[in-house]
Amino acid sequence: MEVGKVKRVAGPVVMATGLKSSMYDLVLVGEEGLMSEVIGISGNKHVIQVYEDTGGVRPGEPVKETGAPLVAQLGPGVLTSIYDGIQRPLTKLAEMSGDFISRGLFVDGIDHKKKWEFKPIVKKGDVVKPGQTIGEVQEQLLVKHKIMVPPKSKGGTVKEVYSGNFTVDETVLVLDDGTKLTMMQKWPVRQARPVVQKLAPTIPLRTGQRVVDGFFSLAKGGTAAIPGGFGTGKTVMQQTLSKWADVDIVIYVGCGERGNEMADLLHEFPELVDPRTGRPLMERSIVYANTSNMPVAAREASIYTGMTTAEYYRDMGYDCMMTADSTSRWAEAMRELGSRLEEMPGEEGYPAYLGARLADFYERAGRAEVMAGGQGSVSIVGAVSPPGGDFTEPVTQNTLRMVKVFWALDSKLTQRRHFPSINWLDSYSLYDQTLEPWFVENVSPDWNKNKRRAMAILQENAELEEIVMLVGSDALPEDQQITLEVARMIINFWLAQSAFHPVDTFCPYKKQFDLLAAILKYRDYAFEGLQKGMSVDQVKSVPSKDALAKVRLEAEYEPILAKVMAQMDAEFKALK
């Protein structure tokens, strides 16, 4: 390995000479050996981004090669970990350097001393292929970790296989060509892990959020973007999805966001239980916390490290969801590093390859037939933080070209404390059509019909509201006044959903359907009533209508809803 020399230091970027490293190889900069990555080579100069603070680094200090790119360590022990952007466990860093992160610390991504019980599922003489499962480890109470032949190894005939307790460095299987396999793989984070083939997204990813599942649903293996100005609810939505989504593994990437938010999540996840399994959410989670004040180069890397761990669990046949908060901070990290390279900037100073990088990232999502056999998926939910809340900026626009679901956050709704502040007119899901059969089969034949009715009412409402702004609502024909009222009910009783209400934070499909059906039922009663000559005030003031508002806050809602609907029926019958 060569040892080069620092020539120049400007912020997180260092130039060095005397190196032979390839693009994206890791190098160690300076006397302290700061973790760094080659991000450009020109002439005899290497351009290096440093994952740590460069204060005090001088020209002339050594740069050591490692001969390998940034890799993630993959094996038992990844789950429940809290990492920085380059997969250093934060709790380990705290043990080593205290409450503030200091520089030049090396820590393995997973514990190399801990022993795990390896149960082989292949035997001597079996032929194993790349990606095939050779054994299992009970990583968490309910998560079996499959130990697989690394996808790039050749495979072969099993010469020896052991069972018992091993560290991730110890050999658990030997192939006839002498290759020794352990329970750990190393994978370069910037490369997608291979699958047999990608599959169509036909299964919804249940989130328990009415506006998402009911209107703009995400598929397992799908991609969604959630853009919005500051304080419009991106983080709350991503945390809520991470809590309630029906996936096996959640990868939460806090990329250039707040420390206190991470503290909140790390405080909640070990305590909250997964409604599907009754086990703490933390047991199915991997958290990357590279907050805004941590080095930008590590922020840039965090998206890839996160994605690599997600793919690894997908390869075991799990449904994984990765949330990235915020992809704009990732893009800005690219911009910041790019500008120090003195690259020709593209739109708004972002590097010209912004679109390509975003595309590469979202392309790593998908449902797939995996090499270990069976299916797995990685879904991505990416937050976007457009400057000034203006969606025409480059990161939002490039993202929208890639993703299939668009949850448009609207600061007007935020100001009204309507949460989630997802605009119901601007948002869309391109999985709509593909997922409809699933809902018809598994929830109700009327699922799609009701959804369309509700959306049509909201569309009409938007048009009517413009008129109301000019003439007031009393000037509208009676039926239109009722439409306004029904739209208000859909908005306030159904689309609005507090992430912090103990019950309403998660709404099962059946309840979503029943609540919407009840509102539509009210609409039918009201129109019928008008036809029979009742006044708008009469139909608007039935007490059961307001009672409907609070049904969503009840866990055992069914008897309550039945009672309210019976009351509604009686009230309309009593009106003359």
Place this chain on the structure above:
Amino acid sequence: MTKEYKTITEISGPLIFVEKTEPVGYNELVEIRTHGELKRGQVLDTSDEIVVIQVFEGTGGLSKETSVSFTGDVIKMPLSPAIVGRVLSGSGRPRDGGPEIVPEVLRDIAGAAINPSSREKPRAFIQTGISTIDGTNTLVRGQKLPIFSGAGLPHNDVALQIARQAKALGEAESFAVIFCAMGITNEEAQHFLADFERTGALERAVVFLNLADDPAVERILTPRLGLTTAEYLAFDLDMHVLIIYTDMTNYCESLRQMGAAREEVPGRRGYPGYMYTDLAIQYERAGIIRGKKGSITQFPILTMPGDDITHPIPDLSGYITEGQIIVSRELHRKGIYPPIDIRPSLSRLMNSGIGKGHTREDHRAVSDQLYAYYAEGNDLRGLAAIVGKEALSERDKLVLEFADKFERRFVNQGRDEDRSIFETLQIGWDLLADLPEAMLTRVDDKFIKQYHPKYAGTAKK
């Protein structure tokens, strides 16, 4: 003995370029001597050929003959308990005629990042005595909650009222206050100092003053010095620290100026592309560390250029801080103090600091309901202006009146009026009680039965 160089090749705005030096570290502290005066600077770019230095006290009076020496170390702040009660300059030198701080410790002012896994979740309610904050945008200890204001609005009074009144419920201890002035006028600074003196707060304060006529580059140091001091008081000396800095807009202008001097590719509206990261490094130095007694709560003040919240300075700040308190020109014109518009205001940590065990169980519901009708009432004002109040439905008229009453009774209060959270909630309930009960859709029935003035008498046995 450090070597001195007289090899300045270029002086450009706040920057000097020096060649033929020993190897110099990035971010290193530089001493520049000219005509018996000592200026300080910091290395921004270092290579074999040339070193770029930003000079904090400005480059006025420097020439190619000026001698430059490199200290071999990054900038460190001298700290000791004796710093409390002192008034220092924007670059940390005594400004009160007192002695230099004799350091017990020296701390790198760049400040390392708090390990996210070592952070404690902030959740201790701080009562500021201001209803629009306590009731609807609650502050918690360890939060960073900026005031977004505009030129000529009473944001300083609001900040001072908070500094005077802020306390944790049921605890006698008060905050140590750090006040960092960046580019504000002498008059504004005196306003703060006089108030600190009047209330005795100065004895538990550390003041950093960089005034409008002080060098602009120095402003880049000021918050870093203030925050380094804050970390020392909070995490070494176990104090609860409230840090107010004003005006962040001036700080950002200095950043822009530096970027321009370095001929960097500018980001939005000419501000550097790394401004988000730079601001985050300041704002993120708020919080609580597990196992430590102290805390840092931040109150940055910034004036929005042209009252435009989408301007990069408030915009990037809003993306980093845990909410914002918006001072509104419209409410100010109506004569309402504090003119806080709750609609665009937000406290993101509110949820963890309110409710049972913190304030009161009905707090969230009351706040949500007040918000909903105040926002709706505001929208209706527009409509009423067009179609006339008479054309509104009965319900809409009630909501419209609610918004007016809300501003007069809930928002409006005296500059020395220190309302308890229970008084604030009571005012909220009194306003809600003027609406039909069926309209309180965001309040659980059990809270209505217990706290609605109509039932409160029966509920309280």
